[in-house]
Structures are given as structure tokens and as C-alpha cells.
Amino acid sequence: MLIENKNKNNGEKAQISLRQSSTFGVPTATGVDLSNVLNGAPYEQFRKEVALDIRRSRGTFFTAPLLAERTARELISRTGITSKVVDPCVGMGDLLLAYARHLPIRSKIEDTLADWGEVLHGMDVCADLALTARLRLKALALYRHGLRHNKLRILGEFPNIKVGDFFDNVETLAEYPAIFINPPFQQARTKERLSWSSGQVSMAAVFLSKLLEHVSSSTSVMAILPEVLRCGSRYTKFREHIASLGFGGNYTSHGRFDQHADVDVFSTLLSRDEFSGVWAPATRNHEQRVISDKFEVRIGTVVPHRAKNKGAWRKYICAKSVPLAAESFEPQSSIRFTGTVFDAPFIVLRRTSGPSDKRRSKPTTIFSDGPVAVENHLVVLLPKDRENGLSNCHAACRVLRNDRTQNYLNAQMRCRHLTKAVVENIPWSHND
Ligand SMILES: C[S@@+](CC[C@H](N)C(=O)[O-])C[C@H]1O[C@@H](n2cnc3c(N)ncnc32)[C@H](O)[C@@H]1O
Structure with a gap:
């Protein structure tokens, strides 16, 4: 399969075949430097x-060596080297390369290639990527045999790494003891019927749920996934679905995927023997009072690109208009809006907040004579006790600014968006 590439300068479509790329050393040259x-x-x-x-x-973003190695090692330390392992979205083979670095070699390169070919399975919708994966695995075998400059040509090696669509082949995955996957992450509408979501969803969730619906009861799945699946409120039903299939798994957060893909990721080793739950956030101590005891937490209701400019004029705030470090703010601009509005005083927090931010929650108290329309990039905290609303807002701002809250948010959320559930469970504590 060729990858279609749009030339930005002239708008013409060009087709790119990775097979023609000299950088892959494929496959004619002799004396290719395998490193x-x-x-x-x-x-x-x-x-x-x-x-x-x-x-x-x-979703063609490939796993960096360090993350591939860490996850391969964790998978192998759980399952040992299994008779076969499959990466159903193999790309250029980075996960299988990390796995293959742990495979034994034989005295003859032909025997090593034959053994590895039995163990390593994979597929990708892109034929050029599947071929590249096979070439790179062959390069690794040659390299480990000390043949560091060699001819790279596929002569039937790695016959189980093929061109294929995951969704057409998912039933064949049932037979594998170990699955190693970093699925595409893009948001898309899927043709799959999902019991846990509708509309645009992360394809990573679609791939993982489909996979777990089909694998056998003894399969272990090592997956690299976007953090939003682990902690986003939108994916609660997805997590419940995974748990209902009998799977559990611990997780490790790895931060940003790499310098080319600005998305925070975690890895998880899922199996039906694991009872730790599906990435459950730290359990709440019910003695501990939390923000939702005193505040109703909502997400702003104005979606700017969908706003119809109809209805009554309302005071309006958005993430850009609310000053970042301010104690309080009175909205100056207005929009026409028919949806839900909020009575001041209340607190807002920006939803975008990265683990690298010094302070993840920067609260501002909003004052206004009339109800306020709030953009959906802001989290709204409405005091339940309206009579003492203002003093409760001041007290909550102190809680939201303290170090304990920043530590709590960093522990709970490695992804960039604060969710309603995480804000609701912020411990009500004045100690730094
Ligand atoms: C995030 S990349 C991961 C590649 C590799 N496993 C790694 O970790 O470097 C996802 C890969 O899935 C492939 N892919 C996308 N849709 C697919 C499908 N329906 N079936 C199989 N592969 C697919 C893409 O071409 C891409 O190579």
C-alpha cells in the first residue's frame, strides 16, 4: 500500500512508497550500515x-526505543518469552524489535531468523510499513550475529508479519499468549458498534476494546495508550467495559509520547489474572472532605464554534478572557446564548493543565450582577451554600492553590485536561 502525501506547496497529491526510500537501505545495496x-x-x-x-x-507515530524496551521487559517478565507474540499494528516494528532484543540467537544466522520468524507476528494496513518492520528485524538478527554491514533483502523471513487490517483479523488474535500493541490514537467516528460510546472517539479505545473482546482467557496484553483513556470522564464507560470483560491491569505513566507527538501516554499490562482494576484512580478516603462536598462541579456550556448567536444577551467568559493569576474577575463582554448559564459568585478553572505546569489549578472567582455564560474550556465550581457563597469561594481558592492540590492533580492526571471527576475529588485541605 502506498501512502498518499499531499504536497502543501502546490496542493497536488504525491504518492510515497517507503520501499523507494534509500534511508531504509532497502533492499538492493550491499554493505548497508545496519545500525x-x-x-x-x-x-x-x-x-x-x-x-x-x-x-x-x-496514527503513524512510532514508539521510541526507551519506551519500547521498558514495556517489552515488563511483558517478558510477566509471561516469559512466549511461543509467539503479536503486534497487531506493527508499524516499523519498534515494539517487536524491543522484544527481539530479548530473544536468544543460534549459532547460524539462518536458524536465528527461522526461530524469530516463528515467534514474531504482526500486521499493519500499510504494506510498506510491514515490509520495513521485517527488514529491521532481519537487520537486528544480522547485527546480533556481528554482521553489521550486510545486504538487506527479504527472502521470505518473518512470514508472519503481514499486511492486514486489524478489524478483519481480530479473531485470529485469540490464539496468542502475548499481545504487544500501540494502536493509532487519532479521534475518529468508527463503523464499529460500541456499547460504551458514540460519535468521535479515540481509536486507541476502539482497538483495545475490540482486541479484549476477542482474546483468550490466558492472553496478556501490553498496551501503550493515551492518558485520556485512563483518566478522562468521557472514557468511564469504556473502562467499565474493559473491566466487564474480566480484565485488570496496573499502569505506568510515561509523560509525553515523544518530541513529535504531543500526547501523554501510559502503559498497562492487562490480563484476566489481574485484580487491580482497570486503571482505578486512588480510592477515596470517605473521612476526607472533598471539593464536591461544598461545590457543584460543572463544565462550561458554550461551545464557541457551535454558538448560534441567538437568545438573550449574557455576560460571557472564556479561557482567554479570564486572567490567569487574578483573585477575581468581572466579565466585560457579552454574547447571545440560549443554553445553561451560571449565577455568580462561582470559581472557574482552566481545563487545560499539563503535568509540567508549575500550578495545575489556577482558580479565579467570578463576580457578576447577572447570570454568566461560560465557555467549555473552563470548569465551573458553584458553591452549594449560596448564602455564604463568597466566603466559600475564597476558602476553596486557597485549597485549589495549595501544594497538596497540585500534588493530588499530578498523581491523578497525567493528561492535559482536568476532568469533572478529578476536580470533584480534590481533598478539602488548607495545609500546604
Ligand atoms: C501508533 S502506530 C504504532 C506502530 C508500532 N507498533 C510502534 O509502536 O511503533 C499504529 C500503527 O497502526 C497502523 N494501523 C492503523 N490502522 C490499522 C488497522 N486498521 N489495522 C492494522 N494496522 C493499522 C498504522 O499504520 C500504524 O503503523
Whole structure:
């Protein structure tokens, strides 16, 4: 399969075949330096040749060696080297390469290639990527045999790494003891019927749920996934669905995927023997009072690109108009809006907040004579006790600014968006 690439300068469509790329050393040249095939050079070339919007729409972001190695090691320490392992979205083979670094080699390269070919399975919708994965695995085998400059040509090695669509082949995954996956992350509408969501969803969730619906009871699945699946309120039903299939798994947060993909990720080793739950947030101590005891937490209701400019004039605040470090703010601008509005005083927090931010919650108290329309990039905290609303807002702002809250948010949320549930459970504590 060729990847279609749109040339931004003239709008013409060009077709890119990775097979023609000299950087992969494929397959004619003799004396190829194999370390160039094993390091990040193929991915670098891929990024040059395939436009970012196409990479995004196909989810072709490949796992960096350190993350691949950590997750491979964790998988192997749980399952041992299994008779076969499959990456159903193999890309350029980075996960299988990390796995193969742990495979034994034989005295003859042909025997090593034959053994590895039995163990390593994979598929990708893109034929060029599947071929690149096979070439790189062959390069690794040669390299480990000390054949560091060699001819790279596929002569039938790695027959189980094929071109294929995950959704057409998912039933075949039932037979694997170990699955190693980093699925595409893009948001899309899927043709799959989902019991846990509708509309646009992260394809990573669609791939994972489909996979877990089909694997056998003894399969272990090591998955690299976007953090939003672990802690986003939108994915609560998805997590419940995974748990209802009998799976559980711990998780490790890894922060940003890499310098080319600005998305926070975690890894998880899922199996039906694991009873730790599906990425359950730390359990709440019911003695501990939390924000939702005193405040109703809502998400702003104005979605700017959908606003119809109809209805009564309302005071309006958005993430850009509310000053960041202010104690309080009185809205100056107005919009016409028919949806839900909020009576002041109340507190707002920006929903975007990264783990690298010094302060993740920067509260501002909003004053206004009339009801206020609030953009959906803001979290709204409405005091339940309206009579003492203002003093409760001041007290909550102190809680929201203190170090304990920042630590709580960092522990709970590695992704960039504060969710309603996480804000509701912020401990009500004045101690720093
Ligand atoms: C995030 S990349 C991961 C690649 C590799 N496993 C890694 O970790 O570096 C996801 C891969 O899935 C492939 N892919 C997308 N849709 C697919 C499908 N329906 N079936 C199989 N592969 C698919 C993409 O071409 C891409 O190579």
C-alpha cells in the first residue's frame, strides 16, 4: 500500500512508497550500515516524506526505543518469552524489535531468523510499513550475529508479519499468549458498534476494546495508550467495559509520547489474572472532605464554534478572557446564548493543565450582577451554600492553590485536561 502525501506547496497529491526510500537501505545495496536501520533514521525519513496531517489521520507515530524496551521487559517478565507474540499494528516494528532484543540467537544466522520468524507476528494496513518492520528485524538478527554491514533483502523471513487490517483479523488474535500493541490514537467516528460510546472517539479505545473482546482467557496484553483513556470522564464507560470483560491491569505513566507527538501516554499490562482494576484512580478516603462536598462541579456550556448567536444577551467568559493569576474577575463582554448559564459568585478553572505546569489549578472567582455564560474550556465550581457563597469561594481558592492540590492533580492526571471527576475529588485541605 502506498501512502498518499499531499504536497502543501502546490496542493497536488504525491504518492510515497517507503520501499523507494534509500534511508531504509532497502533492499538492493550491499554493505548497508545496519545500525542506521535500527535507530531512529527510518522514522526520521518517514516524517520527512509523509505530511503531519496524514501521519495524524493514520496514527503513524512510532514508539521510541526507551519506551519500547521498558514495556517489552515488563511483558517478558510477566509471561516469559512466549511461543509467539503479536503486534497487531506493527508499524516499523519498534515494539517487536524491543522484544527481539530479548530473544536468544543460534549459532547460524539462518536458524536465528527461522526461530524469530516463528515467534514474531504482526500486521499493519500499510504494506510498506510491514515490509520495513521485517527488514529491521532481519537487520537486528544480522547485527546480533556481528554482521553489521550486510545486504538487506527479504527472502521470505518473518512470514508472519503481514499486511492486514486489524478489524478483519481480530479473531485470529485469540490464539496468542502475548499481545504487544500501540494502536493509532487519532479521534475518529468508527463503523464499529460500541456499547460504551458514540460519535468521535479515540481509536486507541476502539482497538483495545475490540482486541479484549476477542482474546483468550490466558492472553496478556501490553498496551501503550493515551492518558485520556485512563483518566478522562468521557472514557468511564469504556473502562467499565474493559473491566466487564474480566480484565485488570496496573499502569505506568510515561509523560509525553515523544518530541513529535504531543500526547501523554501510559502503559498497562492487562490480563484476566489481574485484580487491580482497570486503571482505578486512588480510592477515596470517605473521612476526607472533598471539593464536591461544598461545590457543584460543572463544565462550561458554550461551545464557541457551535454558538448560534441567538437568545438573550449574557455576560460571557472564556479561557482567554479570564486572567490567569487574578483573585477575581468581572466579565466585560457579552454574547447571545440560549443554553445553561451560571449565577455568580462561582470559581472557574482552566481545563487545560499539563503535568509540567508549575500550578495545575489556577482558580479565579467570578463576580457578576447577572447570570454568566461560560465557555467549555473552563470548569465551573458553584458553591452549594449560596448564602455564604463568597466566603466559600475564597476558602476553596486557597485549597485549589495549595501544594497538596497540585500534588493530588499530578498523581491523578497525567493528561492535559482536568476532568469533572478529578476536580470533584480534590481533598478539602488548607495545609500546604
Ligand atoms: C501508533 S502506530 C504504532 C506502530 C508500532 N507498533 C510502534 O509502536 O511503533 C499504529 C500503527 O497502526 C497502523 N494501523 C492503523 N490502522 C490499522 C488497522 N486498521 N489495522 C492494522 N494496522 C493499522 C498504522 O499504520 C500504524 O503503523
